[in-house]
Amino acid sequence: MVEQISARALRALWRAGDEVALFDAREEGPFSRAHPFFAVSLPFAEIEAKAYELAPRLSAKIVVYDDGEGAAERAARRLVDVGYRDVVLLEGGLSAYREVGELFRDVNVVSKAFGELVESIRHTPSLSAREVDRLIRDGADAVVLDARRYEEYRTMSIPTAVSAPGAELALRVFDIAPSPDTLVIVNCAGRTRSIIGTQSLIDAAVPNRVAALRNGTIGWTLDGLALDRGQERRFPSISREAHARALAGTRARAARLGVATLDAAGFQAALAERERRTLYLLDVRSPEEYAAGHASGFRSAPGGQLVQTTDEWVAVRGAKIILYDDLEARALSTASWLTQLGWETAVLAPDAVAATDVGPSPRARPPIIVAPGSTISPEELAARRDHFVIVDLSRSPVYRAGHIQGAFWAAAAHLERDLSTLPRDEQVVLVSPDGETALDNLARARSVARGAVALAGGTQAFGAVTAENPQWLSEPDDSYKRPYEGVDNSRDAMQAYIDWELQLVAQLANDGVANFHVVR
Known part of the structure; x- marks a missing residue:
C-alpha cells in the first residue's frame, strides 16, 4: 500500500523549501486544464523515459496524483519499480487539493507567473x-x-x-x-x-x-x-569587446543576487552531496555548441528556454542547480533568474571541467531489456504490413503530422482499454517515434493482446510515414495545443491566452506557495 500525504502537508513542504516533486500522472491535456502550481506533467506511460531526468536522486520525495482516473496508483507503483524509494500519493488527488490551494491551467505556469510578477x-x-x-x-x-x-x-x-x-x-x-x-x-x-x-x-x-x-x-x-x-x-x-561588456554586466547582477561561481574543488564538493541533495547539471549554451563538446554529466538546457519552461528540466523543488557556459554570461544571466525563482543556483567556472563528451544530451533512464520475440524489424513490418494491426503511441500531434500507413492512434494512458476493442485474431505492433515508449508499454499491451510486439527503432527507423487517413482508437486529449506556437491558432484562443497571463499575478498571490523573490 502506497503511503499518502495531505495537500496541506505538501504545501507546507513547498513553503519550507524542502525537497519534493509533484507529478501529475494524467495526460498533458487534462493536466493543462487544472493542476497545482508546482505540479509537473509526467504521464504514467512516460515514466521510464522522463522520470530520471526530472528527479535524478532516487531517494527524493515524490508525490503523485490524478483526478480519480486511477493513473496515480499505477504511476506510484511504477516509480517504485524503477528505483524511487520515497513515493507517496496525494491524498484525495486533485479534488482534495482544490480545497486548500489554487488550481492553475495551461503549461509551464511557474515560469509564466514569474514573468508576470x-x-x-x-x-x-x-x-x-x-x-x-x-x-x-x-x-x-x-x-x-x-x-x-x-x-x-x-x-x-x-x-x-x-x-x-x-x-x-x-x-x-x-x-x-x-x-x-x-x-x-x-x-x-x-x-x-x-x-x-x-x-x-x-x-x-x-x-x-x-x-x-x-x-x-x-x-x-x-x-x-x-x-x-x-x-x-x-x-x-561574439567579439572580444562585446564579451567583456556582457561579462561585466551579468557578473555584477549575479553578484548582487548572491550567485556563486564554483571552481573545480567546489564542483567536486557539490557532486559529493548528490546522494543527500538533488543536483541538476545543466549546460545553457545553444544545442549546437553543446553537441560539439560538453562536460560529462551535463544536460543541454538552453538558458532562455530553461527560464521559460523550468519544469521541463527540473521537478524537485528545493534542489540545487549548477549551470555551465564556456562564455559565462549566459549562465550568469540564467542563474540570476533561477535564483529569484526560488532555486539555489550556482555557475561553474569555465575552466573547472573539460568538454570531453560530444553529441546530444544523454538519456537518463532505466535500461530497456528486450526479450526475444518482443520486437519486429522495420523490414519485416514493411514486407508483411497487412498481417498486423499497427498501434501508434506517439503524442497525437506527432501522429497527425506523420504515421505509418494504416496505423491506429491510441492514448498510452488508456492502452489496455482501447486495445481490447481490436480484433483478437490479429497481431498488434506497438510503435512510437524512437521505439522506447512502445517497449516500455509492451507488457501492458500483451495483457490484452497476446503476442503483441514493438517496432524496433520506432517510426524513425521505419521511415515511410503519411499524414493521411488518421484512425483514432482514443480521444486525442493527450496534448495541449499551445496558442502561441504555430500559425493556425484562432484569434479567440490567442486573446484568451493573453487574458489568462494577465491575471496570473493575482492567482499567484492568492495561492501563496511560490517562494519567489523578485529583486528590484
Missing part, C-alpha cells in the same frame, strides 16, 4: 505592436530581437527581427546594437520571454533603451499585422 514589480517597459510596426516602417534606429528558440523564429517572426534566444540576449546585444542610441525591442510569442529578455538587458546595465514587444507575435497578429515566415537572421559571432 517580474513585470508588475520591475515595471518592465513595453511597446505595442502598432508602435513597433511604425518604428520599423519609419526606418527608426531600432532592432528587434526574437528571444524564442530558433525553430519558433523560423516558423514566424516580426519583420526585421533577429533570432537571439533568451540567454543569448545579454551576451550578443553589444554586437547586434553597438550604438547606445539604438532602441532594442525584445519579442517572443506571448509575454514571458519578452519580459524576461527585456529585463535581462536592463539588469545587465545595457546603455540602450530596451522595451518588450507587448504580447509578442500574438499581439502582432491580433492587431492585424503580417508576420514573416522562414527567416534566418541570427546573432553574429
Whole structure:
C-alpha cells in the first residue's frame, strides 16, 4: 500500500523549501486544464523515459496524483519499480487539493507567473505592436530581437527581427546594437520571454533603451499585422569587446543576487552531496555548441528556454542547480533568474571541467531489456504490413503530422482499454517515434493482446510515414495545443491566452506557495 500525504502537508513542504516533486500522472491535456502550481506533467506511460531526468536522486520525495482516473496508483507503483524509494500519493488527488490551494491551467505556469510578477514589480517597459510596426516602417534606429528558440523564429517572426534566444540576449546585444542610441525591442510569442529578455538587458546595465514587444507575435497578429515566415537572421559571432561588456554586466547582477561561481574543488564538493541533495547539471549554451563538446554529466538546457519552461528540466523543488557556459554570461544571466525563482543556483567556472563528451544530451533512464520475440524489424513490418494491426503511441500531434500507413492512434494512458476493442485474431505492433515508449508499454499491451510486439527503432527507423487517413482508437486529449506556437491558432484562443497571463499575478498571490523573490 502506497503511503499518502495531505495537500496541506505538501504545501507546507513547498513553503519550507524542502525537497519534493509533484507529478501529475494524467495526460498533458487534462493536466493543462487544472493542476497545482508546482505540479509537473509526467504521464504514467512516460515514466521510464522522463522520470530520471526530472528527479535524478532516487531517494527524493515524490508525490503523485490524478483526478480519480486511477493513473496515480499505477504511476506510484511504477516509480517504485524503477528505483524511487520515497513515493507517496496525494491524498484525495486533485479534488482534495482544490480545497486548500489554487488550481492553475495551461503549461509551464511557474515560469509564466514569474514573468508576470517580474513585470508588475520591475515595471518592465513595453511597446505595442502598432508602435513597433511604425518604428520599423519609419526606418527608426531600432532592432528587434526574437528571444524564442530558433525553430519558433523560423516558423514566424516580426519583420526585421533577429533570432537571439533568451540567454543569448545579454551576451550578443553589444554586437547586434553597438550604438547606445539604438532602441532594442525584445519579442517572443506571448509575454514571458519578452519580459524576461527585456529585463535581462536592463539588469545587465545595457546603455540602450530596451522595451518588450507587448504580447509578442500574438499581439502582432491580433492587431492585424503580417508576420514573416522562414527567416534566418541570427546573432553574429561574439567579439572580444562585446564579451567583456556582457561579462561585466551579468557578473555584477549575479553578484548582487548572491550567485556563486564554483571552481573545480567546489564542483567536486557539490557532486559529493548528490546522494543527500538533488543536483541538476545543466549546460545553457545553444544545442549546437553543446553537441560539439560538453562536460560529462551535463544536460543541454538552453538558458532562455530553461527560464521559460523550468519544469521541463527540473521537478524537485528545493534542489540545487549548477549551470555551465564556456562564455559565462549566459549562465550568469540564467542563474540570476533561477535564483529569484526560488532555486539555489550556482555557475561553474569555465575552466573547472573539460568538454570531453560530444553529441546530444544523454538519456537518463532505466535500461530497456528486450526479450526475444518482443520486437519486429522495420523490414519485416514493411514486407508483411497487412498481417498486423499497427498501434501508434506517439503524442497525437506527432501522429497527425506523420504515421505509418494504416496505423491506429491510441492514448498510452488508456492502452489496455482501447486495445481490447481490436480484433483478437490479429497481431498488434506497438510503435512510437524512437521505439522506447512502445517497449516500455509492451507488457501492458500483451495483457490484452497476446503476442503483441514493438517496432524496433520506432517510426524513425521505419521511415515511410503519411499524414493521411488518421484512425483514432482514443480521444486525442493527450496534448495541449499551445496558442502561441504555430500559425493556425484562432484569434479567440490567442486573446484568451493573453487574458489568462494577465491575471496570473493575482492567482499567484492568492495561492501563496511560490517562494519567489523578485529583486528590484
